[in-house]
Amino acid sequence: MALSKEYNERLAGEKEGLMYRDPVGELIREHEKKGGFDHLRGRGKPLPKEYLQSDTFDTLLKRNGFVPSWVRLQREIREDLGQVLKQQADEALSDRRIKKEISKINKKVRRYNQLCPTPSLQRCLIEKESLHSQYERWR
Known part of the structure; x- marks a missing residue:
């Protein structure tokens, strides 16, 4: 057969x-x-040393400008906090408007906490009373 x-x-x-x-x-x-x-x-x-010293995939991503979504969100939050602080200093925002802006930022903070790769990178929600010190932690 x-x-x-x-x-x-x-x-x-x-x-x-x-x-x-x-x-x-x-x-x-x-x-x-x-x-x-x-x-x-x-x-x-033999392969060049650069291929053996680091993760080639990571190097390729960095070289082409890739940024993880949680890092992009971190930058956004930092910029938003800076704008709220600036407008607060210029007295361009009412208390009500500041609270509304902080609420928007806190939505991003919650999303950031879900996306970041390790719990040690998670952040607390933003409060109006400690806006300056929290901004410093985001820098």
């Missing part, structure tokens, strides 16, 4: 340590066997 071609391929894959079919991996291995990677610059040379 002859075994099916598919079964033989799967069996060969299991011998190579592959427990599932990986079409992309198969294409890469096939390209490598045909010498498709032989012309690449740096072939056979």
Whole structure:
């Protein structure tokens, strides 16, 4: 009895340590066997130290200007607090309006606390009475 071609391929894959079919991996291995990677610059040379010293993915993200959403929100909150303090000093806002602005900022603080990666980075809600000291903590 002859075994099916598919079964033989799967069996060969299991011998190579592959427990599932990986079409992309198969294409890469096939390209490598045909010498498709032989012309690449740096072939056979060690990787540059920068690839070994840090997380390449993180480096790539930073180089392209990626900022995590919780960091962007942190900056927004800092800017909003600064504006409220400035307007409060200029007496451009009534107490009622200041409370409304603080309420908007506190919504962002709650969202920030949900997004930040560790509880030690979470912040307290903003209160009108301690606006200056809380602004300093956000700087």
